[in-house]
Amino acid sequence: MKRKLFFALFFLIFCQLISSAQQGWWVMLRDKSGSGFDPYTYFDSKAIERRLIAGISLNDPSDWPVNENYSAEVAALSDSLLFESRWFNALAVYANEDQVLAIRQLPYVTEVIPGDCRQSRIASIMEYDTAIDEDERDLMKNQLLSMQGDLFKKAGIDGKGVRIAIFDVGFPGAKESPAFSEIISSGRLIATKDFSKHKGENVFWGKNHGTEVWSCIAGKIGEESIGLASGAEFLLAKTEVNREPFSEEVHWMKAAEWADQNGADIINSSLGYTNNRYFPWQMDGKTSFISRAANMAARKGILVVNAAGNEGDEDWQKVGAPADADSVLSIGGIDPETGYHTSFSSFGPTADKRMKPNVSAYGHVIAAAESGLVQTQGTSFASPLVAGFAACALQTRKSTGNMELFRMIQESATLYPYFDYAHGFGVPQASYFLTGSVKAAPSFDVNETADSVIVTVHKARIPEKDEDYSVEYKPFNKNLYFYYNLMNPAGVIDEYYVLDVTEELVLSIDKNEYKGETLNMHFAGYTYSLKL
Numbered sequence: 001m002k003r004k005l006f007f008a009l010f011f012l013i014f015c016q017l018i019s020s021a022q023q024g025w026w027v028m029l030r031d032k033s034g035s036g037f038d039p040y041t042y043f044d045s046k047a048i049e050r051r052l053i054a055g056i057s058l059n060d061p062s063d064w065p066v067n068e069n070y071s072a073e074v075a076a077l078s079d080s081l082l083f084e085s086r087w088f089n090a091l092a093v094y095a096n097e098d099q100v101l102a103i104r105q106l107p108y109v110t111e112v113i114p115g116d117c118r119q120s121r122i123a124s125i126m127e128y129d130t131a132i133d134e135d136e137r138d139l140m141k142n143q144l145l146s147m148q149g150d151l152f153k154k155a156g157i158d159g160k161g162v163r164i165a166i167f168d169v170g171f172p173g174a175k176e177s178p179a180f181s182e183i184i185s186s187g188r189l190i191a192t193k194d195f196s197k198h199k200g201e202n203v204f205w206g207k208n209h210g211t212e213v214w215s216c217i218a219g220k221i222g223e224e225s226i227g228l229a230s231g232a233e234f235l236l237a238k239t240e241v242n243r244e245p246f247s248e249e250v251h252w253m254k255a256a257e258w259a260d261q262n263g264a265d266i267i268n269s270s271l272g273y274t275n276n277r278y279f280p281w282q283m284d285g286k287t288s289f290i291s292r293a294a295n296m297a298a299r300k301g302i303l304v305v306n307a308a309g310n311e312g313d314e315d316w317q318k319v320g321a322p323a324d325a326d327s328v329l330s331i332g333g334i335d336p337e338t339g340y341h342t343s344f345s346s347f348g349p350t351a352d353k354r355m356k357p358n359v360s361a362y363g364h365v366i367a368a369a370e371s372g373l374v375q376t377q378g379t380s381f382a383s384p385l386v387a388g389f390a391a392c393a394l395q396t397r398k399s400t401g402n403m404e405l406f407r408m409i410q411e412s413a414t415l416y417p418y419f420d421y422a423h424g425f426g427v428p429q430a431s432y433f434l435t436g437s438v439k440a441a442p443s444f445d446v447n448e449t450a451d452s453v454i455v456t457v458h459k460a461r462i463p464e465k466d467e468d469y470s471v472e473y474k475p476f477n478k479n480l481y482f483y484y485n486l487m488n489p490a491g492v493i494d495e496y497y498v499l500d501v502t503e504e505l506v507l508s509i510d511k512n513e514y515k516g517e518t519l520n521m522h523f524a525g526y527t528y529s530l531k532l
Contacts, residue, residue, distance in 0.1 A: 022079050024115030024247065025100055026289065027091040029070055030108045037064040046163055046263025054301035054401045062087050062296070070108050077102050083250045086257055087296045088289070092250040115249070115289075132366060132373050139336060139375070140226060140366035143216075143385060146334070147361065148430035149228050152392045155434055159218070159229030159391030161398075163190065164266045165259035165302075166384075167252055168213055169240035170206020173370030177211065179219035179226060180368075188233045191262055195251035196241040203238040208369040210238070212376060213270045215368035216384035217391070226368060227384060229391035235262055240271065249273060252322075253293040260300045265394060265402075267302055268387035269294075270380035272309040272346075274320035284351040288321040291328070298327035303394075303402040305387040307379040308332045308357040309346035319346045319356040329390070329406050330356045331383040332424055333363020340481055340498050341422035345379050348421035353492045357424040358406075359413045361385040389428050396433045411437065418522035420485050420496040440525035444482070451512060453530060457482050457505040457523055482507070483522040486514050486532075 039048065039058040051058055066084040071091060075081040078093040085092065092115070095103065104112050132140070144150070152158070174180050183189055192203045203210070218234070219226030237258065239251035252271065259267055273290060274283075285291050294304045308330050309320040323330035323346075333345035342363040348356030361382040366375055386409070393412075394405055410416060412433065415426030431438075444457040459480055482505055485496035494517065499505060501523070509519060511532045519530045 022094045022096060024082075024250070025093050025095055025103075026088075026111075026113040026115060027074055027093055027103055027109055028111040028113065029066065029089045029091070030110050032061060032064045032067055032089055034069075035064045035067055039063070043261055044263035046265075047261060048263075050263065050265060050301045053399055056299075056301055062089075066091065067108070070106075073106065074103055074109075077106075082247060083254050085253055085293075087253070087293065092247075092253075132375070136366055136373075136375055137224075139362075139364070140224065140373075142336060143362040143365045144225060144228055146336075147228070147385065147389050147428050149225070149389070149392075151430040151434055152228055152389075153225070157392045157395050157430075158231030159388065159395055160231035161233075162229065162265050162391040162394050163233040163235065163263050164217060164229065164268060164387060164391055165235040165237060165255070165262075165264035166210065166214055166217070167237045167239045167255050167259075167267065167269045167271060168210030170208075170238050171203050171210040171214060171236055172205055172208060174211045174214060174236075175204055177215075177219075177368055177370070179215045179221055182220065182230065183218060183232075183234065188231075190233050190235055192236045193255070193258055194238040195254045195258075196238050196247075203236045206238060206240075208374075209270070209380065210236070212367035212369050212374070213268065213380060213384045216365055216381050217268060217388040219368045221368070221373070226366065227388040229388035231395075232388075232391045235259055235264055249288070249290045252290050256293050256297045256302075260297060260302060264302055266387055266390055267294075267297060267304045268306075268384050269304065269322065270307045270378075270383045272307060272320035272323060274309060274311060274318070275316045278321065280316065280318050281351045283318050283321060283324040285321075285325040285328075285354070286352075288324075291322040291325040294322035294325045295327045298325075298402060301402050303390055303405055304328045305383055305390060306330055307383040308348075310344045310378050310380070312341075312345045312347055313343045317347050319348050319350065323356060324350045326354060327403065327406070329386070329409065330358050330424070331379060331386045332357035332360040332422065333377075333379045333382045334360045334423070334427060336362055336364050342377075344377070345382075345422070348424075349492065353490070355419055355421065355424065358410055359386060359424045359426065359428050361389075361427055386428060389430070392430070393428075393433045408432070414525070415483060415522050415527075418483055418485075418520055418527040420483065420493060422496070423483075442528070443524040443526040444521065444528070446521075446528060446530065448511075448530075451510065453509040453511060453519060453532070455482075455484075455505075455507040455509070455521060457501050457507070459501050459503050480524060485520050487518045487520060489516060 078095040083092040217227040220230045237255035306323040333342040335342035365381040413425035482499040
C-alpha cells in the first residue's frame with residue numbers, strides 16, 4: 001500500500017455585506033489612559049502562580065481594563081456591545097455602516113475591522129448504543145493505551161493540581177453523569193461561564209459535544225478511564241451558538257481572558273473556524289482574531305490545545321483557525337483500525353508553510369454523552385485526549401512553562417523527530433515524561449549509489465514487546481509503517497508517504513529526480529535523514 005498525501009488550491013467567494021444591517025465589528029482603541037489595575041484582586045492565585053513560574057509580569061498593560069469612557073461612548077453609538085478585550089484593547093460591537101462611520105471619527109479609535117461572516121465547525125457526532133460491546137470497550141482502553149496512558153496510571157499520575165479550561169457548545173447532563181461525579185463531588189469543577197447567551201454560570205445545556213469532549217479529558221466510569229486527567233481541576237465555558245459566527249469568535253476570546261484570570265494551565269478548544277469566513281491563504285496564524293487570541297493566551301503561560309479540524313476529506317482540507325496559530329498545540333486524528341491519519345482529519349501546512357498538526361491522537365473514540373457512553377469521531381476528540389495527556393505531563397514537571405511543555409509533548413511523540421502534514425510528530429508517549437527519551441536502534445538499511453538511494457526495511461527487527469514497560473510496541477498500530485518525506489531547502493515538505501511493512505520493504509529513490517532535497521525516513525522509532 002502506498003499513500004501520497006497532497007493538497008489542492010482553490011478559491012472561495014466572500015459573503016455579501018449589506019450596509020444597512022447589523023454586522024460584527026472590532027473597534028481598536030489607541031490607549032488605556034486612566035485605567036487602574038491591581039493584579040492581586042483581578043487574578044486567581046493559580047494565575048499569579050503560573051505567571052511567576054513563567055517569568056511573566058503581573059502588571060502587563062495587556063491585562064489592564066479598557067478605558068471605561070471609551071467603552072461607554074462606543075456602546076452608545078452601536079446597536080450592542082458584545083465584549084471588551086483587555087488583551088487587544090478592542091471592543092466587539094454590532095453596528096451598521098452608518099454607526100461605524102461615526103465610531104471611526106472618535107479620536108481614540110485607530111481602526112474598525114469587520115468581523116466577517118462564518119460559522120464554527122464542530123465535529124459531527126455519531127451516536128451508538130449506550131451499552132458498549134467488547135470491541136468498543138477495547139477502543140476506550142486503546143484510546144489511552146495509544147499514548148501509554150497506563151504508565152501514567154501506574155505512576156499515580158492523573159493531572160492532579162492542573163487546571164484545565166474547556167471551550168465548547170455546552171455540557172448537558174454532565175452534572176448528572178457518573179463520568180464526572182468524582183470531579184464535581186470533590187469540588188474540582190472550579191467555575192463555569194456561559195458566554196453565548198448571557199445566561200450566567202449555566203453551561204449545562206446545548207449539544208452533547210462539550211460533555212463528550214470533557215469525558216475524553218477526564219471521564220471515568222468506575223475504574224474504567226475515558227480520559228487521562230481525572231484528577232485535574234476544571235473551568236467550563238460555553239462559547240458556541242447557532243448562526244452567530246462573529247459572536248462565536250468573540251465568545252472564544254472572552255473565555256480565554258476569563259480562563260487566564262481564573263488560573264487555567266491548559267485550554268482545550270475542540271472548535272475551528274474555516275470556509276466562508278476565511279480564505280485558505282488566511283490560515284497563517286496571524287490573520288484571524290481568534291488565532292491571535294490563542295497566541296496571546298500562550299503568551300500568558302497557558303498551553304492551548306486545539307483540534308486541527310475535520311475538513312481533510314472536504315474541499316477545504318486545511319487546518320483552520322485557531323489551530324493555525326504557531327503557539328497552539330494543534331491535534332490531528334488517527335484511525336484506530338490502521339494506526340495512521342484518519343481521512344477527515346485536516347492537513348497542514350499553514351498558509352505560511354509551518355508544520356501543522358503538531359501531534360495526533362485517536363480521532364475515533366468512546367465518550368460519555370448526556371445519555372451514556374457513545375462512539376463518536378472527529379479531531380474534536382483527539383484534542384481532549386491530548387489535553388488530558390498534557391495535564392498528566394505537567395503534573396510530572398510542576399515548574400515547566402507552557403511552551404517548554406509544548407516542545408516536550410512534541411518530542412515525546414512516536415515519529416519524532418520525523419514529521420509530516422498529516423500526523424505532525426505522531427502520538428505523544430507517557431514514557432518520555434517518566435523515564436526520558438530513549439534512542440532507537442537503526443531499523444532499516446540505507447545504501448547509496450551514484451544515482452539512487454536503496455532503503456531496506458525489516459519487520460523482523462522490531463520486538464513485539466517493549467521490555468521496559470511491558471506494553472505492545474506502538475499498541476495503536478495493527479500494522480507497522482515506514483514513513484518518508486522529501487523536504488526542499490526551505491524546510492517545506494514537497495511529498496510524503498506512508499508504506500505498509502508486512503515482512504520486508506525495499507524502496508528506491510532516484511537522487512537525480514530530487515536533487516537538493518532532503519530525504520527523511522522513519523520506522524519503529526528510528527529516524528534517518530539524507531541530503532540528495
